[in-house]
Amino acid sequence: MAFKEDFIKTAEGYVYEYPRAAMTADSVIFGFDGKDLQVLLVKRGIEPFKGAWAFPGGFLRMEETIEECAKRELKEETMLEQAYMEQFGVFSEVNRDPRGRIITTAFYALVNIADVQGGDDAEEAKWFPIDKIPTLAFDHDRILRVAMRKLREDLHFRPVGFELLPEKFTMTQLQHLYEAILDIHFDRRNFLKKMQTTGILDDTGEKENGTAHRAATYYRFNRERYEHFKSKHNFNLEF
Amino acid sequence: MAFKEDFIKTAEGYVYEYPRAAMTADSVIFGFDGKDLQVLLVKRGIEPFKGAWAFPGGFLRMEETIEECAKRELKEETMLEQAYMEQFGVFSEVNRDPRGRIITTAFYALVNIADVQGGDDAEEAKWFPIDKIPTLAFDHDRILRVAMRKLREDLHFRPVGFELLPEKFTMTQLQHLYEAILDIHFDRRNFLKKMQTTGILDDTGEKENGTAHRAATYYRFNRERYEHFKSKHNFNLEF
DNA sequence: ACAAAAGTGTTGTAACTACACCCATGT
Protein backbone atom coordinates (compact mmCIF):
# COMPACT_ATOMS: atom_id res chain seq x y z
CA MET A 1 0.00 0.00 0.00
CA ALA A 2 1.48 3.24 -1.12
CA PHE A 3 -0.54 5.69 0.92
CA LYS A 4 0.49 6.78 4.35
CA GLU A 5 -1.29 4.87 7.10
CA ASP A 6 -3.52 7.18 9.04
CA PHE A 7 -4.70 4.65 11.61
CA ILE A 8 -3.36 2.54 14.44
CA LYS A 9 -3.94 -1.19 14.20
CA THR A 10 -4.66 -2.82 17.56
CA ALA A 11 -6.01 -6.18 18.62
CA GLU A 12 -9.47 -4.64 18.72
CA GLY A 13 -9.31 -3.19 15.23
CA TYR A 14 -8.45 0.00 13.34
CA VAL A 15 -8.29 3.09 15.49
CA TYR A 16 -8.96 6.60 14.15
CA GLU A 17 -8.86 9.95 15.86
CA TYR A 18 -12.28 10.91 14.48
CA PRO A 19 -15.27 8.73 13.70
CA ARG A 20 -15.57 7.56 10.12
CA ALA A 21 -18.32 6.28 7.92
CA ALA A 22 -17.98 3.04 6.01
CA MET A 23 -18.05 3.26 2.21
CA THR A 24 -19.77 0.96 -0.21
CA ALA A 25 -20.43 0.88 -3.93
CA ASP A 26 -23.83 -0.26 -5.23
CA SER A 27 -24.58 -0.88 -8.87
CA VAL A 28 -27.84 -0.67 -10.73
CA ILE A 29 -27.17 -3.15 -13.52
CA PHE A 30 -29.35 -2.55 -16.54
CA GLY A 31 -30.02 -5.06 -19.26
CA PHE A 32 -32.42 -5.21 -22.19
CA ASP A 33 -34.24 -8.28 -23.40
CA GLY A 34 -35.48 -6.79 -26.68
CA LYS A 35 -38.70 -5.63 -25.09
CA ASP A 36 -38.24 -4.28 -21.57
CA LEU A 37 -35.48 -2.57 -19.70
CA GLN A 38 -34.40 -4.88 -16.90
CA VAL A 39 -32.50 -4.55 -13.65
CA LEU A 40 -30.44 -7.22 -11.95
CA LEU A 41 -31.29 -7.62 -8.27
CA VAL A 42 -29.90 -9.92 -5.63
CA LYS A 43 -31.84 -11.37 -2.74
CA ARG A 44 -30.20 -10.55 0.54
CA GLY A 45 -29.10 -13.63 2.46
CA ILE A 46 -28.33 -11.86 5.72
CA GLU A 47 -29.76 -9.18 7.94
CA PRO A 48 -30.58 -6.39 7.67
CA PHE A 49 -33.34 -6.69 5.07
CA LYS A 50 -32.76 -10.44 4.86
CA GLY A 51 -34.88 -11.84 2.02
CA ALA A 52 -35.40 -8.43 0.40
CA TRP A 53 -34.10 -7.55 -3.04
CA ALA A 54 -31.27 -5.08 -3.42
CA PHE A 55 -28.61 -3.93 -5.86
CA PRO A 56 -25.31 -5.77 -5.87
CA GLY A 57 -22.80 -3.91 -3.79
CA GLY A 58 -20.11 -4.19 -1.21
CA PHE A 59 -17.63 -2.49 1.01
CA LEU A 60 -14.70 -0.52 -0.29
CA ARG A 61 -11.27 -1.99 0.29
CA MET A 62 -8.39 0.27 1.19
CA GLU A 63 -6.33 -0.61 -1.85
CA GLU A 64 -9.00 0.08 -4.49
CA THR A 65 -10.88 3.07 -5.86
CA ILE A 66 -14.64 3.20 -5.66
CA GLU A 67 -14.80 2.38 -9.37
CA GLU A 68 -12.67 -0.70 -8.86
CA CYS A 69 -14.91 -1.70 -5.99
CA ALA A 70 -18.01 -1.39 -8.17
CA LYS A 71 -16.34 -3.33 -10.96
CA ARG A 72 -15.31 -6.08 -8.55
CA GLU A 73 -18.87 -6.45 -7.33
CA LEU A 74 -20.15 -6.45 -10.88
CA LYS A 75 -17.84 -9.30 -11.72
CA GLU A 76 -18.90 -11.30 -8.67
CA GLU A 77 -22.53 -11.03 -9.72
CA THR A 78 -22.29 -11.31 -13.49
CA MET A 79 -18.83 -12.76 -14.29
CA LEU A 80 -18.32 -9.75 -16.58
CA GLU A 81 -14.85 -8.26 -16.62
CA GLN A 82 -15.91 -5.11 -18.41
CA ALA A 83 -19.03 -3.04 -18.67
CA TYR A 84 -20.02 0.54 -19.27
CA MET A 85 -20.32 2.01 -15.78
CA GLU A 86 -21.26 5.48 -14.73
CA GLN A 87 -21.24 7.02 -11.27
CA PHE A 88 -24.44 8.88 -10.56
CA GLY A 89 -24.55 9.83 -6.92
CA VAL A 90 -23.53 9.52 -3.31
CA PHE A 91 -26.21 8.51 -0.86
CA SER A 92 -25.31 9.51 2.64
CA GLU A 93 -28.45 9.84 4.72
CA VAL A 94 -27.41 9.28 8.29
CA ASN A 95 -29.92 6.47 8.85
CA ARG A 96 -29.95 4.85 5.45
CA ASP A 97 -28.38 1.66 6.81
CA PRO A 98 -29.38 0.20 10.18
CA ARG A 99 -25.89 -1.21 10.67
CA GLY A 100 -24.41 2.23 11.17
CA ARG A 101 -23.03 5.08 9.16
CA ILE A 102 -22.61 3.58 5.72
CA ILE A 103 -22.31 5.79 2.68
CA THR A 104 -22.71 4.42 -0.78
CA THR A 105 -21.59 5.60 -4.17
CA ALA A 106 -24.09 4.46 -6.73
CA PHE A 107 -23.23 3.37 -10.26
CA TYR A 108 -25.25 2.18 -13.11
CA ALA A 109 -23.88 -0.50 -15.38
CA LEU A 110 -25.08 -1.27 -18.89
CA VAL A 111 -24.63 -4.86 -19.98
CA ASN A 112 -25.69 -7.07 -22.82
CA ILE A 113 -28.12 -9.33 -21.03
CA ALA A 114 -27.09 -12.27 -23.20
CA ASP A 115 -23.55 -12.08 -21.80
CA VAL A 116 -24.67 -12.53 -18.22
CA GLN A 117 -24.74 -16.00 -16.81
CA GLY A 118 -25.61 -16.33 -13.15
CA GLY A 119 -22.81 -15.15 -10.90
CA ASP A 120 -20.75 -17.37 -8.64
CA ASP A 121 -22.39 -15.86 -5.63
CA ALA A 122 -24.49 -18.03 -3.35
CA GLU A 123 -27.10 -15.28 -3.26
CA GLU A 124 -29.98 -15.49 -5.64
CA ALA A 125 -29.81 -13.01 -8.51
CA LYS A 126 -32.64 -12.25 -10.89
CA TRP A 127 -33.58 -9.84 -13.67
CA PHE A 128 -36.67 -7.72 -13.12
CA PRO A 129 -38.43 -5.62 -15.74
CA ILE A 130 -38.22 -1.96 -14.79
CA ASP A 131 -41.96 -1.68 -14.24
CA LYS A 132 -42.11 -4.73 -11.99
CA ILE A 133 -39.45 -3.96 -9.44
CA PRO A 134 -40.35 -5.12 -5.93
CA THR A 135 -39.84 -2.97 -2.86
CA LEU A 136 -36.13 -2.80 -2.31
CA ALA A 137 -33.87 -2.90 0.73
CA PHE A 138 -32.30 0.20 2.29
CA ASP A 139 -32.84 3.35 0.22
CA HIS A 140 -32.49 1.44 -3.04
CA ASP A 141 -35.90 2.53 -4.31
CA ARG A 142 -34.66 6.08 -4.27
CA ILE A 143 -31.35 5.08 -5.81
CA LEU A 144 -33.21 3.41 -8.67
CA ARG A 145 -35.21 6.54 -9.40
CA VAL A 146 -32.05 8.59 -9.58
CA ALA A 147 -30.40 5.94 -11.77
CA MET A 148 -33.27 6.07 -14.25
CA ARG A 149 -33.14 9.84 -14.40
CA LYS A 150 -29.39 9.80 -15.01
CA LEU A 151 -29.63 7.10 -17.65
CA ARG A 152 -32.29 9.11 -19.48
CA GLU A 153 -30.14 12.21 -19.42
CA ASP A 154 -27.05 10.36 -20.58
CA LEU A 155 -28.97 8.86 -23.48
CA HIS A 156 -29.19 12.34 -25.02
CA PHE A 157 -25.49 13.02 -24.79
CA ARG A 158 -23.77 9.76 -25.30
CA PRO A 159 -24.56 6.70 -27.35
CA VAL A 160 -25.01 4.60 -24.23
CA GLY A 161 -27.88 2.61 -25.66
CA PHE A 162 -25.58 0.42 -27.69
CA GLU A 163 -23.96 -0.88 -24.53
CA LEU A 164 -27.17 -2.73 -23.78
CA LEU A 165 -27.36 -4.51 -27.13
CA PRO A 166 -25.33 -7.19 -28.84
CA GLU A 167 -22.79 -6.03 -31.37
CA LYS A 168 -25.30 -6.40 -34.19
CA PHE A 169 -28.86 -5.34 -33.67
CA THR A 170 -31.93 -4.41 -35.66
CA MET A 171 -33.37 -0.94 -35.82
CA THR A 172 -36.50 -2.19 -34.11
CA GLN A 173 -34.49 -3.46 -31.15
CA LEU A 174 -32.75 -0.13 -30.87
CA GLN A 175 -36.03 1.73 -31.05
CA HIS A 176 -37.61 -0.46 -28.39
CA LEU A 177 -34.60 0.17 -26.21
CA TYR A 178 -34.94 3.94 -26.53
CA GLU A 179 -38.65 3.69 -25.91
CA ALA A 180 -38.12 1.54 -22.83
CA ILE A 181 -35.59 3.90 -21.32
CA LEU A 182 -37.35 7.16 -22.13
CA ASP A 183 -40.87 5.80 -21.79
CA ILE A 184 -42.05 7.51 -24.96
CA HIS A 185 -43.09 6.25 -28.36
CA PHE A 186 -41.34 6.99 -31.65
CA ASP A 187 -42.62 6.70 -35.18
CA ARG A 188 -40.57 3.99 -36.87
CA ARG A 189 -39.70 6.02 -39.94
CA ASN A 190 -38.73 9.10 -38.00
CA PHE A 191 -36.63 7.10 -35.58
CA LEU A 192 -34.74 5.51 -38.45
CA LYS A 193 -34.06 8.89 -40.02
CA LYS A 194 -32.87 10.37 -36.75
CA MET A 195 -30.47 7.50 -36.20
CA GLN A 196 -29.22 7.69 -39.77
CA THR A 197 -28.45 11.38 -39.54
CA THR A 198 -26.18 10.78 -36.54
CA GLY A 199 -23.93 8.85 -38.90
CA ILE A 200 -22.74 6.49 -36.19
CA LEU A 201 -24.61 3.40 -37.35
CA ASP A 202 -23.30 1.01 -39.97
CA ASP A 203 -25.57 -1.18 -42.01
CA THR A 204 -23.81 -4.54 -41.78
CA GLY A 205 -25.57 -5.84 -44.89
CA GLU A 206 -26.54 -8.91 -42.89
CA LYS A 207 -30.07 -10.04 -42.28
CA GLU A 208 -31.88 -11.77 -39.51
CA ASN A 209 -32.73 -15.38 -40.20
CA GLY A 210 -35.31 -17.78 -38.86
CA THR A 211 -37.79 -15.09 -37.89
CA ALA A 212 -41.50 -15.46 -38.35
CA HIS A 213 -41.65 -12.29 -40.40
CA ARG A 214 -39.69 -10.31 -42.90
CA ALA A 215 -35.95 -10.46 -42.13
CA ALA A 216 -34.55 -7.24 -40.65
CA THR A 217 -31.22 -5.61 -41.35
CA TYR A 218 -28.52 -5.72 -38.72
CA TYR A 219 -26.77 -2.51 -37.76
CA ARG A 220 -23.59 -1.96 -35.86
CA PHE A 221 -22.48 1.01 -33.73
CA ASN A 222 -19.43 2.65 -35.29
CA ARG A 223 -17.42 3.78 -32.30
CA GLU A 224 -14.60 5.26 -34.33
CA ARG A 225 -16.89 7.55 -36.24
CA TYR A 226 -18.53 8.59 -33.01
CA GLU A 227 -15.19 9.48 -31.42
CA HIS A 228 -14.30 11.45 -34.51
CA PHE A 229 -17.42 13.57 -34.74
CA LYS A 230 -18.44 14.00 -31.14
CA SER A 231 -16.58 17.29 -30.81
CA LYS A 232 -18.99 19.21 -33.02
CA HIS A 233 -20.94 21.91 -31.25
CA ASN A 234 -24.66 21.84 -31.40
CA PHE A 235 -26.38 23.64 -28.64
CA ASN A 236 -29.99 22.94 -27.87
CA LEU A 237 -31.87 23.93 -24.79
CA GLU A 238 -33.87 20.99 -23.51
CA PHE A 239 -35.66 22.49 -20.57
CA MET B 1 -27.73 10.44 16.99
CA ALA B 2 -30.31 8.07 15.70
CA PHE B 3 -28.12 5.60 13.92
CA LYS B 4 -26.68 2.58 15.60
CA GLU B 5 -23.11 3.02 16.68
CA ASP B 6 -20.87 0.70 14.77
CA PHE B 7 -17.64 1.58 16.56
CA ILE B 8 -16.06 1.31 19.98
CA LYS B 9 -14.85 4.54 21.53
CA THR B 10 -11.62 4.15 23.48
CA ALA B 11 -9.12 6.57 24.91
CA GLU B 12 -7.11 6.23 21.72
CA GLY B 13 -9.99 6.98 19.39
CA TYR B 14 -12.70 5.27 17.36
CA VAL B 15 -12.18 1.59 16.74
CA TYR B 16 -13.53 -0.26 13.71
CA GLU B 17 -13.29 -3.88 12.73
CA TYR B 18 -12.17 -3.00 9.20
CA PRO B 19 -10.13 -0.06 7.96
CA ARG B 20 -12.09 2.94 6.75
CA ALA B 21 -11.42 5.88 4.51
CA ALA B 22 -12.13 9.41 5.65
CA MET B 23 -14.75 11.36 3.70
CA THR B 24 -14.68 14.95 2.65
CA ALA B 25 -16.80 17.24 0.50
CA ASP B 26 -15.11 19.73 -1.82
CA SER B 27 -16.95 22.44 -3.70
CA VAL B 28 -16.11 24.15 -6.94
CA ILE B 29 -17.84 27.47 -6.39
CA PHE B 30 -18.62 29.23 -9.63
CA GLY B 31 -19.40 32.89 -9.98
CA PHE B 32 -19.80 35.23 -12.91
CA ASP B 33 -18.60 38.83 -13.04
CA GLY B 34 -20.43 39.76 -16.23
CA LYS B 35 -17.47 38.80 -18.37
CA ASP B 36 -15.70 35.69 -17.17
CA LEU B 37 -16.69 32.59 -15.33
CA GLN B 38 -14.87 32.59 -12.03
CA VAL B 39 -13.98 30.04 -9.39
CA LEU B 40 -13.48 30.69 -5.69
CA LEU B 41 -10.27 29.20 -4.35
CA VAL B 42 -8.76 29.19 -0.88
CA LYS B 43 -5.10 29.27 -0.09
CA ARG B 44 -4.16 26.35 2.11
CA GLY B 45 -2.78 27.45 5.47
CA ILE B 46 -1.49 24.05 6.55
CA GLU B 47 0.31 21.09 5.13
CA PRO B 48 -0.04 19.24 2.88
CA PHE B 49 0.10 21.64 -0.07
CA LYS B 50 0.53 24.59 2.29
CA GLY B 51 0.35 27.79 0.28
CA ALA B 52 -1.29 26.13 -2.70
CA TRP B 53 -4.78 26.99 -3.91
CA ALA B 54 -7.60 24.51 -3.49
CA PHE B 55 -11.36 24.25 -3.41
CA PRO B 56 -13.10 24.85 -0.12
CA GLY B 57 -13.84 21.59 1.57
CA GLY B 58 -13.80 19.69 4.79
CA PHE B 59 -14.39 16.47 6.61
CA LEU B 60 -17.76 14.86 6.93
CA ARG B 61 -19.31 14.81 10.39
CA MET B 62 -21.20 11.78 11.56
CA GLU B 63 -24.47 13.62 12.04
CA GLU B 64 -24.67 15.21 8.59
CA THR B 65 -25.14 14.10 5.00
CA ILE B 66 -22.50 14.86 2.43
CA GLU B 67 -24.76 17.60 1.03
CA GLU B 68 -25.02 19.19 4.46
CA CYS B 69 -21.27 19.00 4.79
CA ALA B 70 -20.77 20.74 1.46
CA LYS B 71 -23.30 23.39 2.39
CA ARG B 72 -21.63 23.96 5.74
CA GLU B 73 -18.29 24.51 4.05
CA LEU B 74 -19.89 26.81 1.51
CA LYS B 75 -21.27 28.93 4.30
CA GLU B 76 -17.93 29.10 6.08
CA GLU B 77 -16.28 30.41 2.93
CA THR B 78 -18.98 32.66 1.52
CA MET B 79 -21.47 33.33 4.33
CA LEU B 80 -24.18 32.08 1.96
CA GLU B 81 -26.94 30.01 3.52
CA GLN B 82 -28.29 28.79 0.22
CA ALA B 83 -26.90 28.10 -3.21
CA TYR B 84 -27.58 25.87 -6.12
CA MET B 85 -25.36 22.85 -5.55
CA GLU B 86 -24.91 19.76 -7.62
CA GLN B 87 -22.92 16.64 -6.85
CA PHE B 88 -20.77 15.59 -9.75
CA GLY B 89 -18.43 12.87 -8.66
CA VAL B 90 -16.54 10.87 -6.12
CA PHE B 91 -12.77 11.01 -6.26
CA SER B 92 -11.22 8.05 -4.57
CA GLU B 93 -7.75 7.45 -5.95
CA VAL B 94 -5.82 5.66 -3.26
CA ASN B 95 -3.03 8.22 -3.19
CA ARG B 96 -4.94 11.38 -3.90
CA ASP B 97 -4.23 12.77 -0.42
CA PRO B 98 -0.85 12.33 1.27
CA ARG B 99 -2.48 12.28 4.69
CA GLY B 100 -4.01 8.87 4.04
CA ARG B 101 -7.08 7.38 2.47
CA ILE B 102 -9.35 10.34 2.00
CA ILE B 103 -12.23 10.20 -0.43
CA THR B 104 -14.01 13.30 -1.56
CA THR B 105 -17.41 13.93 -3.01
CA ALA B 106 -17.20 16.91 -5.30
CA PHE B 107 -19.92 19.49 -5.74
CA TYR B 108 -20.24 22.53 -7.81
CA ALA B 109 -22.03 25.55 -6.44
CA LEU B 110 -23.45 28.41 -8.47
CA VAL B 111 -23.57 31.73 -6.68
CA ASN B 112 -24.25 35.31 -7.51
CA ILE B 113 -20.80 36.76 -7.12
CA ALA B 114 -22.21 40.00 -5.78
CA ASP B 115 -23.68 38.16 -2.78
CA VAL B 116 -20.32 36.86 -1.66
CA GLN B 117 -18.40 38.81 0.88
CA GLY B 118 -15.22 37.28 2.16
CA GLY B 119 -15.84 34.37 4.52
CA ASP B 120 -15.07 34.36 8.20
CA ASP B 121 -12.28 31.94 7.62
CA ALA B 122 -8.72 32.99 8.37
CA GLU B 123 -7.61 31.44 5.11
CA GLU B 124 -7.28 33.66 2.14
CA ALA B 125 -10.03 33.22 -0.45
CA LYS B 126 -9.96 34.65 -3.94
CA TRP B 127 -11.89 34.52 -7.20
CA PHE B 128 -9.99 33.35 -10.26
CA PRO B 129 -11.19 33.57 -13.88
CA ILE B 130 -11.61 30.11 -15.30
CA ASP B 131 -8.79 30.54 -17.78
CA LYS B 132 -6.33 31.77 -15.16
CA ILE B 133 -6.56 29.05 -12.54
CA PRO B 134 -3.22 28.28 -10.92
CA THR B 135 -2.00 24.75 -10.34
CA LEU B 136 -4.15 23.34 -7.59
CA ALA B 137 -3.54 21.16 -4.56
CA PHE B 138 -4.33 17.43 -4.45
CA ASP B 139 -6.22 16.22 -7.52
CA HIS B 140 -8.20 19.44 -7.74
CA ASP B 141 -7.07 20.16 -11.29
CA ARG B 142 -8.81 17.01 -12.37
CA ILE B 143 -11.84 17.80 -10.26
CA LEU B 144 -12.13 21.17 -11.95
CA ARG B 145 -12.12 19.62 -15.39
CA VAL B 146 -14.91 17.28 -14.43
CA ALA B 147 -16.83 20.16 -12.84
CA MET B 148 -16.66 22.16 -16.05
CA ARG B 149 -17.84 19.23 -18.10
CA LYS B 150 -20.77 18.63 -15.77
CA LEU B 151 -21.74 22.28 -15.67
CA ARG B 152 -21.74 22.40 -19.47
CA GLU B 153 -23.95 19.34 -19.68
CA ASP B 154 -26.34 20.63 -17.04
CA LEU B 155 -26.69 23.93 -18.87
CA HIS B 156 -28.52 22.08 -21.66
CA PHE B 157 -31.03 20.44 -19.37
CA ARG B 158 -31.66 22.85 -16.59
CA PRO B 159 -31.75 26.61 -16.39
CA VAL B 160 -28.73 26.67 -14.11
CA GLY B 161 -27.28 29.78 -15.65
CA PHE B 162 -29.67 32.04 -13.80
CA GLU B 163 -28.21 30.89 -10.49
CA LEU B 164 -25.04 32.81 -11.36
CA LEU B 165 -26.78 36.09 -12.05
CA PRO B 166 -28.62 38.61 -9.95
CA GLU B 167 -32.40 38.42 -9.99
CA LYS B 168 -32.56 40.91 -12.82
CA PHE B 169 -30.10 40.74 -15.65
CA THR B 170 -29.67 41.91 -19.20
CA MET B 171 -29.73 39.64 -22.20
CA THR B 172 -26.11 40.51 -22.89
CA GLN B 173 -25.08 39.35 -19.44
CA LEU B 174 -26.92 36.11 -19.93
CA GLN B 175 -25.34 35.59 -23.32
CA HIS B 176 -21.85 36.27 -21.99
CA LEU B 177 -22.52 33.77 -19.24
CA TYR B 178 -23.51 31.06 -21.71
CA GLU B 179 -20.53 31.88 -23.86
CA ALA B 180 -18.17 31.75 -20.89
CA ILE B 181 -19.45 28.38 -19.74
CA LEU B 182 -19.68 26.72 -23.13
CA ASP B 183 -16.74 28.54 -24.68
CA ILE B 184 -18.61 29.24 -27.90
CA HIS B 185 -19.94 32.39 -29.49
CA PHE B 186 -23.58 33.17 -30.20
CA ASP B 187 -25.10 35.69 -32.55
CA ARG B 188 -26.92 38.25 -30.40
CA ARG B 189 -30.19 38.14 -32.31
CA ASN B 190 -30.31 34.37 -32.45
CA PHE B 191 -29.51 34.03 -28.78
CA LEU B 192 -32.34 36.37 -27.90
CA LYS B 193 -34.78 34.39 -30.03
CA LYS B 194 -33.68 31.10 -28.52
CA MET B 195 -34.16 32.41 -25.01
CA GLN B 196 -37.52 33.91 -25.87
CA THR B 197 -38.85 30.66 -27.29
CA THR B 198 -38.13 28.88 -24.00
CA GLY B 199 -40.77 31.11 -22.46
CA ILE B 200 -39.07 31.18 -19.08
CA LEU B 201 -37.81 34.74 -19.23
CA ASP B 202 -39.89 37.72 -18.18
CA ASP B 203 -39.20 41.19 -19.49
CA THR B 204 -39.35 43.27 -16.33
CA GLY B 205 -39.98 46.46 -18.28
CA GLU B 206 -37.16 48.04 -16.31
CA LYS B 207 -34.06 49.52 -17.84
CA GLU B 208 -30.48 49.82 -16.85
CA ASN B 209 -29.47 53.29 -15.75
CA GLY B 210 -26.21 55.15 -15.63
CA THR B 211 -24.58 53.19 -18.41
CA ALA B 212 -22.36 54.79 -20.98
CA HIS B 213 -24.53 53.50 -23.79
CA ARG B 214 -28.10 52.70 -24.65
CA ALA B 215 -29.95 51.36 -21.57
CA ALA B 216 -30.66 47.63 -21.72
CA THR B 217 -33.79 45.82 -20.64
CA TYR B 218 -33.76 43.74 -17.51
CA TYR B 219 -35.08 40.20 -17.64
CA ARG B 220 -36.03 37.87 -14.87
CA PHE B 221 -36.07 34.08 -14.75
CA ASN B 222 -39.63 32.85 -14.24
CA ARG B 223 -39.20 29.78 -12.09
CA GLU B 224 -42.89 28.98 -11.88
CA ARG B 225 -43.28 28.81 -15.61
CA TYR B 226 -40.21 26.64 -15.83
CA GLU B 227 -41.56 24.19 -13.26
CA HIS B 228 -44.83 24.09 -15.14
CA PHE B 229 -43.46 23.37 -18.59
CA LYS B 230 -40.40 21.31 -17.89
CA SER B 231 -42.27 18.04 -18.27
CA LYS B 232 -42.69 18.40 -22.02
CA HIS B 233 -40.92 15.79 -24.07
CA ASN B 234 -38.51 16.90 -26.67
CA PHE B 235 -35.90 14.42 -27.59
CA ASN B 236 -32.74 15.51 -29.34
CA LEU B 237 -29.62 13.52 -29.79
CA GLU B 238 -26.61 15.64 -28.97
CA PHE B 239 -23.78 13.32 -29.67
C1' DA C 1 -55.01 -16.86 -46.39
C1' DC C 2 -53.41 -14.69 -42.79
C1' DA C 3 -50.53 -12.66 -39.23
C1' DA C 4 -46.39 -10.17 -38.02
C1' DA C 5 -42.94 -7.15 -38.61
C1' DA C 6 -39.89 -4.54 -42.17
C1' DG C 7 -39.26 -1.20 -45.54
C1' DT C 8 -40.20 3.20 -47.46
C1' DG C 9 -41.55 9.04 -48.91
C1' DT C 10 -43.92 13.42 -48.56
C1' DT C 11 -45.58 17.53 -46.65
C1' DG C 12 -46.20 21.12 -43.39
C1' DT C 13 -44.11 23.36 -39.51
C1' DA C 14 -40.78 24.94 -36.28
C1' DA C 15 -36.14 25.96 -35.20
C1' DC C 16 -31.70 27.16 -36.57
C1' DT C 17 -27.97 29.90 -38.96
C1' DA C 18 -26.11 33.76 -41.14
C1' DC C 19 -26.15 38.32 -41.67
C1' DA C 20 -26.15 44.53 -41.21
C1' DC C 21 -28.02 48.70 -40.07
C1' DC C 22 -29.90 52.22 -37.02
C1' DC C 23 -30.63 54.19 -32.27
C1' DA C 24 -29.87 55.89 -27.60
C1' DT C 25 -26.69 57.37 -24.27
C1' DG C 26 -22.59 59.32 -22.14
C1' DT C 27 -18.09 61.50 -22.74
Add this chain to the structure above:
DNA sequence: ACATGGGTGTAGTTACAACACTTTTGT
Protein backbone atom coordinates in the same frame (compact mmCIF):
# COMPACT_ATOMS: atom_id res chain seq x y z
C1' DA D 1 -18.45 63.98 -32.94
C1' DC D 2 -17.63 59.74 -31.56
C1' DA D 3 -17.58 55.41 -29.15
C1' DT D 4 -20.19 51.86 -26.96
C1' DG D 5 -23.48 48.65 -26.81
C1' DG D 6 -28.77 47.76 -27.63
C1' DG D 7 -32.42 46.69 -30.54
C1' DT D 8 -34.37 44.58 -34.54
C1' DG D 9 -35.97 41.37 -39.40
C1' DT D 10 -35.41 38.25 -43.26
C1' DA D 11 -34.22 34.43 -46.12
C1' DG D 12 -32.38 29.90 -46.72
C1' DT D 13 -31.74 25.52 -44.63
C1' DT D 14 -32.25 21.84 -41.69
C1' DA D 15 -34.64 18.97 -38.43
C1' DC D 16 -38.89 17.48 -36.85
C1' DA D 17 -43.75 15.45 -36.51
C1' DA D 18 -47.44 13.31 -38.62
C1' DC D 19 -48.97 10.11 -41.55
C1' DA D 20 -50.27 4.55 -44.71
C1' DC D 21 -49.40 1.28 -47.85
C1' DT D 22 -46.65 -2.55 -49.70
C1' DT D 23 -43.42 -6.57 -49.12
C1' DT D 24 -41.55 -10.60 -47.10
C1' DT D 25 -41.76 -14.63 -44.48
C1' DG D 26 -43.61 -18.36 -41.57
C1' DT D 27 -47.62 -20.84 -40.02
